[in-house]
Amino acid sequence: MSVAATEPTAGAGRRRAARGSARQRIVAAATELFARRGYGATSVQEIVAAAEVTKGALYHWFGSKSELLTSIYRELLAEQTQRLREIADGDAPVEERLHAAALDVVEHTAEHLAELTVWAKSAHLLDDEHAEATRRERRRYHDLFCDLVREGQQSGVVRTDVSATVITHTFLSALGNTHTWFRPGGPLSFAEVGHQLVALFVGGLRAPAGPPYRT
Known part of the structure; x- marks a missing residue:
């Protein structure tokens, strides 16, 4: 053509x-x-x-190279946010929805590893309205995930001695920074690493009750 x-x-x-x-x-x-x-x-x-x-x-x-970069990420983020919203609004028990949400982050990231790694390595170079809009959209995703964690705390199935914000940031940051140390060709694929992170995340949600922290 x-x-x-x-x-x-x-x-x-x-x-x-x-x-x-x-x-x-x-x-x-x-x-x-x-x-x-x-x-x-x-x-x-x-x-x-x-x-x-x-x-x-x-x-x-695309109006600029900056808009091209942010568009690549924002389209994936919009897709991921919609998937999370559908999981969060589902009828399953909250512990199952939390597990499904964590797995979805891993699976979506593994499907689009190249694009998301590019964004993770380049986002700090941007300082314009496109980058700011992207940060707002990312914040909406974070808040949606955090709300699901809070629901789990209110239902008594998620530990309350750690704030929902800390829980959310820890998991999403751990996955988001995996590109800094993951190397293709190693003993584990990225998806396998991600599933192990989910196991740590879900396993760490339950703990002996302690004094609750503000979330």
């Missing part, structure tokens, strides 16, 4: 076709280059060359 055929054109049908080809190639190329060379060292020209599109195509979908 020629480059011209993949660039955005008028009409809803054609726009959807472009989104499924040019846009996806841009995202894939940016993810690979950001992972290999770093966000700061990767130019827009290198991204469009690798994606085999023009700069006009990239700027049709």
Whole structure:
């Protein structure tokens, strides 16, 4: 397919076709280059060359390199937040929903490890409205997870001697920082490491009752 055929054109049908080809190639190329060379060292020209599109195509979908990076993460975060909301709103006992929520974080991260690792390594380089919007959306995910932990505490199935905020930050931070030490080709896959983190997390939720802390 020629480059011209993949660039955005008028009409809803054609726009959807472009989104499924040019846009996806841009995202894939940016993810690979950001992972290999770093966000700061990767130019827009290198991204469009690798994606085999023009700069006009990239700027049709993304207003800047910063928006491209945040868009990669925000789309995954929106998907993950929706999955967590469905789990949290389910009818299962709270301990089962907490376990399912923790497993979902691991499984979703393993499915999109390259994109999420790029974001974890590059987010600190951004300081604009896109980064701020992403932080707000991430906070909503954190609050939703924390609310589920609090529900478990109120139901008497989760320890109350540690605050729900500490519990939430500990688990999500541990998983979010796994990229700093995990090495492919080791004795465990990323998914196996994640499942072990879930085992530690779920196993550590119950403990002898102590003085409750504010959550």
